[in-house]
Amino acid sequence: MHTGKSYTLPQFIFWTRRSIYVLVVLALVPVALHEFLGLKWLIVPWGVVFLLGTTVALSAGFKNLQTYNRMQDAQQVWSSIVSASRTWGILCRDLVPDREGAREFAWRHLAWLAALRHRMRRVMPWETANRAANAEYMRGRAVPEREASLESELGRYLSPDELAQVLTAGNPALQVLALQSRQAQSLLAQGALAAGAFADLTGRLREFQELQGRCERIKHFPYPRQHAFINSLFVGILCVLLPFGIVGEFERLNALADGWTRGYMIWFSVPLSLLITWMYTSLDRVGESTENPFEGSANDVPITQMSRDIEADLRQILGESSLPPAPRAANDIAL
Amino acid sequence: MHTGKSYTLPQFIFWTRRSIYVLVVLALVPVALHEFLGLKWLIVPWGVVFLLGTTVALSAGFKNLQTYNRMQDAQQVWSSIVSASRTWGILCRDLVPDREGAREFAWRHLAWLAALRHRMRRVMPWETANRAANAEYMRGRAVPEREASLESELGRYLSPDELAQVLTAGNPALQVLALQSRQAQSLLAQGALAAGAFADLTGRLREFQELQGRCERIKHFPYPRQHAFINSLFVGILCVLLPFGIVGEFERLNALADGWTRGYMIWFSVPLSLLITWMYTSLDRVGESTENPFEGSANDVPITQMSRDIEADLRQILGESSLPPAPRAANDIAL
Amino acid sequence: MHTGKSYTLPQFIFWTRRSIYVLVVLALVPVALHEFLGLKWLIVPWGVVFLLGTTVALSAGFKNLQTYNRMQDAQQVWSSIVSASRTWGILCRDLVPDREGAREFAWRHLAWLAALRHRMRRVMPWETANRAANAEYMRGRAVPEREASLESELGRYLSPDELAQVLTAGNPALQVLALQSRQAQSLLAQGALAAGAFADLTGRLREFQELQGRCERIKHFPYPRQHAFINSLFVGILCVLLPFGIVGEFERLNALADGWTRGYMIWFSVPLSLLITWMYTSLDRVGESTENPFEGSANDVPITQMSRDIEADLRQILGESSLPPAPRAANDIAL
Amino acid sequence: MHTGKSYTLPQFIFWTRRSIYVLVVLALVPVALHEFLGLKWLIVPWGVVFLLGTTVALSAGFKNLQTYNRMQDAQQVWSSIVSASRTWGILCRDLVPDREGAREFAWRHLAWLAALRHRMRRVMPWETANRAANAEYMRGRAVPEREASLESELGRYLSPDELAQVLTAGNPALQVLALQSRQAQSLLAQGALAAGAFADLTGRLREFQELQGRCERIKHFPYPRQHAFINSLFVGILCVLLPFGIVGEFERLNALADGWTRGYMIWFSVPLSLLITWMYTSLDRVGESTENPFEGSANDVPITQMSRDIEADLRQILGESSLPPAPRAANDIAL
């Protein structure tokens, strides 16, 4: 997540520079055809371009609304995870009579968070974080889940025995929740947990299960590929046709021009074509970069930092020494 | 569900090629009337086409928003089914004292999933998966629920006695839930289940009932036919009128043309008409292909694969040997 | 609800034919004024028509979004009624020790459904099902709640004593729920119902109360009349002005025309005006026909059929002989 | 709430006539400048007007969507109040052993409704019900909460002692709920209420608290003034500029005109300007009139009538004689 004031124009231009190279070529094509091959008639009527443009604007608007909602959804789930984790910490402290038992429940919860995070930050085929432009922007900001192995992270929170069980499971996060439930059950059976406390704890575990399910839904169901494709297709077609339309408009302006510009007006279409097509591709790119909130990009939900904050909160609740302060949001990007 | 990077342009053109044939004809009609019958006056003023075009773009935008929401809804329901099923597995393991009894509850739950899936993948009159274009695209990717009979699938999970009861019921999935409830009740009566555990289990069963109801709503209530119809109608009218509008615009361009193109400019309207009308029909088709998330098409919610994943999760929880790995997402399509 | 593949164009034209008559006249008016009265100057600049047209398209789009949501809302409520009714059936069977008592609870629930349905299918002043066009389309498909009296329907489910109480109440459905609650209370007092079972049953009754409230909200609060009015007003104004605009555009085309068409181009404006105005009125009509999901029209939520399905489900659960199969969805319309 | 078929055009014109006076003047200004001062050049290019018009249409569309949602929200809250009140009545009758005690609980609930209604119908600075046009339309339809004092209404339901406590409280409705809670508590302490019944009743009271909070939110948070302002500003600017644009278009039509109209075409711009600007102001007014659902206007949620219906329902449940029938929805307006 970008946590600064705003992106800056240079950053943005740098980020989109690969598109700009292509768009410059597209803007030059019709001018070249007009000037060098003399194909004066090769224009697209502006009315057609305009119709296309409004259609693309509308469809990009709806797309950005939908990807924004995906992002919002992801933020809500993780915000609920934060609240539920704090409640979990307080419940453990107050309901589990044995102090060490409470600590175990809390630590295992941190293991769940770590397993969930690693699951969220896997690479899916439709994610775009590895595209040249995005990867370049994130250079020097490593995705922590791809730096540290799950094993080393879980090792901080789980006993070796449990660690082995979790690592061999197909779905480690689910396995951690299953361990929590079993532990609660066995404390209940031993009489170390009151029935009400047991109900409270398992109710929370059910909630974590649902929150994990919601995370997985966002991660595993991409923004429908058919919607994504048709939007990019529309933008692409617009970028090809628009310069032919603008060239036509500038041919007309020749009448107004005099002096050295007469007859050369058409060259002024290049920067304008470039600007407009760049705006539409940028709009599409912004939507695309919001599609996958867990891909490890600059627009992610900062789940690593949130997990760290949860750990700090749980330590505060349990009265433990707090974490060493972590470097936060390097260059305004929190992951 | 398409799980790859994106659709490709050739795939998309192949998928829509039947529309393209029709659109080529529609694009040629006005040119033919102008050139061969000399009906130079037979054009539609561009202003009219433009008004129509923005209206169609808007109404297609809203339609795609609504069908997207249907898809989202279906994803949410099945994502909740996954979470609730895992919780069910953990509850069975921890609350049902008898290990065999726990296994029975879990297996019967898989029977519910199978019955629900078969219900979801029935063919409804308004579904479009069997249209030539869609069926062709899915060739070689059989819908598993139409390959294996419900009886054989349920036979893996139910005792012969229960199987008979379920198969004769009007609504097999409901019957499975009724069997689960009866079993819980009889364990409670035998004292084999604590009151709290019973409440927990029946609470989950109520949740499954609701989730089944939400699935059935999406399956049984189509996207309102009057909305679907008017959208297709609008797109159709636009595809007929637009070429007459573009022809008019190109007639004007004759003034700019010289050399061999003079007088033939109008022929250049054909590819442009085709491109624009193809874009609008594709937009409509994309919306339509998102309408029915359980029809067995390339854009379905992959309920077969999700059920398989649930089975693997339940086996992991119950400590059983896991399933043989299934072929997943052949050619990027998960069902 | 229309349960077929789609509406057909002839059906749609037939349904809207009364509008078409009016629109033909509106399309002829400007031509007549131009040709017979020579008022060549009486046109509306196309720019004005276009502005109006996009405004109408936008406002119709938003209206259709809102009425679609009303429809969705109604579908969700009734889908929840189906799920909750099945759960109710299973609860009655499993929690009420006395088999006859269970049957009574279930039958009384069917009485609630019948009373609610009759309430939903009453005629409200703002409903449009009785308009000539709609009534004609539904000819031969009687609304069952207007055929059979509430008394005869309730008589199938209630004892004569209860029937009398329910029929004299201002709100029969509410009275049925009050009877259910009283019965549960008296079983609890007699010790025939466990405390947990009582809580479960009354929890469900509370849910039915809420579902009834949500139904009544949709039924009793129309789509705001001020919004409905302004939309129809806009469409009406557009239908009057648009032909004057198209006439103006066709006057310009006279320059392109030669031979017999020269000077008569303006007559070609009539079909085009008609087509475009028909599209806008149809868009408005489609929105309007989705406004009231319980009015007994072709676009209703099929609550009669759903109630029948619930009855079949309850019979299956209670092990009773099932209903004789009902004629379903005559001519693709389910009510 | 308007409960009739629809608003009629004369009603609507009468309601907006003050705007019409202003708009006539605005439509005449450019004509006068052209004709009497000869400022032929003083026009606004139509392209500019068009851009402005689509922007205003879009922003008015979004505003109406948002105010519609406020209205929906208010309807949902009050619909929930109806359902919860009926459930409250049934709970009181069945759970409170003493018949008089049950009646007291129900009557106090009606006092809560009355206090809440009076709170909702207070006048807020941003409400528009007192504007000349709105006040005029509502003449003869007094807002009941402004006719009868809260004291007299509460006096029907509360003992003098409680009445005094409630009237001196800052938030009477909250005080009534606090009294209900205290009464439930004291019955529990006396053993006159079972623990389960107590939990049920206080659960309902919590729900009423939340419903009151939701009502207060809608009442106390206006539609954001910055959004409301910018919309009205845009509409105002459009109404000033549009006639200058239409005048320009009609100047061009002079070429088409002959006979007596030649040179006078510009006068025909007046009715057209008026019509279009009137449509935009009406759209804005409709949105504005939906903003505040409790202000006592013709578009309110009819909370007085709903409260009366709740009283009738509670009397039916408690077996009391029903209310004398109230005059309902005078002139199709329910309050």
Added chain:
Amino acid sequence: MHTGKSYTLPQFIFWTRRSIYVLVVLALVPVALHEFLGLKWLIVPWGVVFLLGTTVALSAGFKNLQTYNRMQDAQQVWSSIVSASRTWGILCRDLVPDREGAREFAWRHLAWLAALRHRMRRVMPWETANRAANAEYMRGRAVPEREASLESELGRYLSPDELAQVLTAGNPALQVLALQSRQAQSLLAQGALAAGAFADLTGRLREFQELQGRCERIKHFPYPRQHAFINSLFVGILCVLLPFGIVGEFERLNALADGWTRGYMIWFSVPLSLLITWMYTSLDRVGESTENPFEGSANDVPITQMSRDIEADLRQILGESSLPPAPRAANDIAL
């Protein structure tokens, strides 16, 4: 929150005057280039400007919808905090047997509110309340949380011992909730609280945890910076290009002009360019000023005043003397 009738035009112009200065310059640039440097050909075809304008209008519309939803979300959370706080007060009074204990629970709740408020009113990098225009508007209206220290506010509600614990915690509000939970737990252990009462209280504490989480989500996740940036970028580009487009349109009007205006028409483009670009920047500014509902600006959710109202409600419930009346909404701005 602005609680008055509306913003006034002078207020609005004053607020946006810094933009106006820039826009005047932008509007003068093309005129100067035309008139003084003779670059008559330097215009942007109006079609291009129009396409850009509709795109900007659409994207600003969607942005304002999204920021409006953020604001709504914040209002809903705080409205829920009000309801839940009142319920908390009633619960404390009725469930905690010891009057002093009840008062302590309520006072600690006020401490939670204070801590939460201070957290909400911290300054984030992306907030715009400190921009010159906004800060100027708010001059004389200090944000209370930046005037009084958290320590002095908490000191009113907490014992010195608890105060120390809360102030040293990383998240004071969370620490207060942890203290509440511990206190409830210890009362339960002492037998001073019934099990049901304990469950009720801890259920409420869980709810406060969730509400705090929702507040923090809105505060800590800005409106996505990439969306905010691209919107402002689009508006900026439009403001640069639009004057070049309007200049082109006015050059054409020279033909209509005569007398002294002939040849000077172009100067009339300046006010029009200014007006239109001002409208678009204002639309963007209104959206921006709604983005961050807790930044201490004129469009904030008035959390200080709401907290004060909660304190008054709690005092009323507990029967304490009420607060001295506070100055409310100075100059129509409530904070």
